[in-house]
Structures are given as C-alpha cells and as structure tokens.
Amino acid sequence: MKNTALNNIHIELGAKMVPFAGYNMPVQYEGIKIEHQTVRDAVGVFDVSHMGEFLISGEGALELIQYISSNDASTLTIGRAQYSCMPNGKGGIVDDLIIYKIKDTEYLLVVNASNIDKDWNWISSHNTFGATMKNLSEKYSLLAIQGPKAVEAMQSLTSIDLSDIKYYHFEVADFAGIGHVIISATGYTGSGGFEIYCKNGEAEQVWQKVFEAGAEFGIKPIGLAARDTLRLEMGFCLYGNDISDTTSPLEAGLGWITKLKKEPDFIDKDFLTKQKEAGVTRKLVAFEMIDRGIPRHDYQINDANGNNIGIVTSGTMGPSVNKSIGLGYVSIEFIKPDTEIYIEVRNKGVKAKVVKLPFFQK
Numbered sequence: 001m002k003n004t005a006l007n008n009i010h011i012e013l014g015a016k017m018v019p020f021a022g023y024n025m026p027v028q029y030e031g032i033k034i035e036h037q038t039v040r041d042a043v044g045v046f047d048v049s050h051m052g053e054f055l056i057s058g059e060g061a062l063e064l065i066q067y068i069s070s071n072d073a074s075t076l077t078i079g080r081a082q083y084s085c086m087p088n089g090k091g092g093i094v095d096d097l098i099i100y101k102i103k104d105t106e107y108l109l110v111v112n113a114s115n116i117d118k119d120w121n122w123i124s125s126h127n128t129f130g131a132t133m134k135n136l137s138e139k140y141s142l143l144a145i146q147g148p149k150a151v152e153a154m155q156s157l158t159s160i161d162l163s164d165i166k167y168y169h170f171e172v173a174d175f176a177g178i179g180h181v182i183i184s185a186t187g188y189t190g191s192g193g194f195e196i197y198c199k200n201g202e203a204e205q206v207w208q209k210v211f212e213a214g215a216e217f218g219i220k221p222i223g224l225a226a227r228d229t230l231r232l233e234m235g236f237c238l239y240g241n242d243i244s245d246t247t248s249p250l251e252a253g254l255g256w257i258t259k260l261k262k263e264p265d266f267i268d269k270d271f272l273t274k275q276k277e278a279g280v281t282r283k284l285v286a287f288e289m290i291d292r293g294i295p296r297h298d299y300q301i302n303d304a305n306g307n308n309i310g311i312v313t314s315g316t317m318g319p320s321v322n323k324s325i326g327l328g329y330v331s332i333e334f335i336k337p338d339t340e341i342y343i344e345v346r347n348k349g350v351k352a353k354v355v356k357l358p359f360f361q362k
Helices: 007-012 032-041 061-068 113-125 150-157 200-217 224-234 269-278
Strands: 016-020 023-028 044-047 052-057 081-087 093-103 106-111 132-135 140-146 170-175 178-184 193-199 282-289 300-302 308-318 323-331 340-345 348-355
Touching: 023 224, 032 044, 032 224, 044 200, 044 224, 052 061, 052 113, 061 106, 061 113, 081 113, 093 113, 106 113, 113 132, 140 150, 140 200, 150 193, 150 200, 178 200, 193 200, 224 308, 224 323, 282 340, 300 323, 308 340
Parallel strands: none
Antiparallel strands: 016 023, 044 140, 052 106, 052 132, 081 093, 093 106, 140 193, 170 178, 178 193, 282 323, 282 348, 300 308, 300 340, 308 323, 340 348
C-alpha cells in the first residue's frame, strides 16, 4: 500500500483508513453525514492525492489528446479545463478524465487513481504523434477544498481573486505560501470550491495553512465516503460503477462530451456515430426509492412483473435529500421520468421511480 504525503496527518486526526486504488486513504473522520453536510453548508477538505496526473507536451500533444479523448480539446484556451472520456476501441470507456490546458503545447490529464497504469499504457500505445509524456502521479498531491464558503475561507491564502475563477477554469498562482500551484475551480461534490495541485513536499504546508485560514468558517477534513454520497446526489459518474470498459458514453448519458463531428477522427468515432444513429438499447438513469430500501451496486432492476430490465450501478441514502437514491442501466423503454421500476433488495422487489438529475438542488 502506498501512502499520500498527508498520511500521518490523517492518522493523527483519527481518520478511519482503508485501502483504495493501492493507497491507504481516509474513508471518514467524524462520520459520513456530518462530513457530507459540512461540504453542503460550509467548507471541507479532501485528500485526493491518489489521483493520477500526466503531463502531455510538445507539438503533437493536442493531436494525441484529440485522438484518445471524446471531447474536443481544440476548444480549450490556457487556463481552462474540460471533462472528457477515453473510448476503448470496443464501444466502452477506458476512463473519464479532466484535461487542463497549461500552455500552448502543454496539457495536464487528471485520471482516476485505480486506472493510472492502464491509462498510461493506453495513451502511450497511441502516441504516434511525437508528444512528450510524463507521469507525475507519485510526485504531486491534490487537495479538494469544497463547499459554498470555500472562496471566502481561502481568499487570504492567495494574491489572486478566487471569485474570478469560473467553473472549469484555473490559475497557476501563489497559494498558502507556495509560489506556483494550480488552483482549479473544479470538484466532485456540486457545492463549489477548488482543487489544489501541489508537489508532495508542499502538501503538509498547504494543508496546515488551509485549516488555519478556514477555522472561522467551520472547515473540516472529509473522507472518501462522503465524497461518494456528495457526487451521487449530483449524479456524477464513478468509474468502475456507472461507467466502465463495457459502457458506452452514449449509454451513460455522456453524449455532451462526445463530439462526433470533431476532426480528425478519434477512437471509436465510427462506432459511436453508428450507435447514435441506431439508438442505444439501454441507458443510465437516476431513480429514487418509493418504498423502504437502500439500493446497492449490482442489485437487479426489474419491471412490475419481475422481469430483469437492468442493474444498479450506484446507490445510497442521500444525506442532503434524505432519500434512498441510485443510478442504474435500464432498457430504453424504462428511461422516462416517473416510470416505476423495482429494485431487487434481498429477493424482494422494492418500488422506485425514475427521476431527473441532479437529486440535490442547490
């Protein structure tokens, strides 16, 4: 098991540590509900340093990124970020990722922790464009400072105006006494805030100063369990659950990041174009439970007659919405909002209904 640069701090804070994607990670500190609501109401800090970072640079950098990703990275300007995914050549998804344009020929790709090696090998295998690739994953730390008070709480730590950074934009600037860090207005919670990229040797200083600055705003450390409930209330996909090597971006509702008209071709462009023309046979939907029961990953979804129509990919009790909620793939005839479906919980069909996302409305 690897440790993040902040491992000792988490242990000192009494975090419950669990193995995740090859790292010892804090799953919770005080409890999921408290941590979840801290992010919704105030500001909380996640150590997500297990995420992967690849620097792609050189004259062929954009060509490589355009070929391996579904979104159109040519629209990026310096200081902007973009959500995308990497089709796998078989109609599925290698991973979802965020692409940052750092300089004219320099991009940072941030990938999921569990897929670092797979993603690196996949991108490398398609690098016929002469791009320079550097895997920075074990050299950099990532703190997600999330919540409606994040801007106010962190403003004293930097000379730039944090309120000027728009969603999915970023600045390379001073922060917490460090000269050059990436301050990105991104996150996985739906409650606003920033993600801070710094070198491992700078992480403890950044963490301490963040908590000093945020003390009067009720800042707390937040574990991965609350990160999952927060993202699910927003309907954000989790790789390995809601998207995978066997789900297409069109089935997953990610048509908005699948730019079929971009030139030149990208991996699976022909397949996805044909799939769009023919129509998908199943789709990822959001649902909430009508009867008592909590949906879990891999529970069957049935129709009123008990026929299997799909499978749950994510499910939980949503602390902010106070409802049992979930995501799952269902046959296309069951995707309309208010359609009744049944989640098989302990061999019993428990009534639910399809709803629109997000579950949590600000």
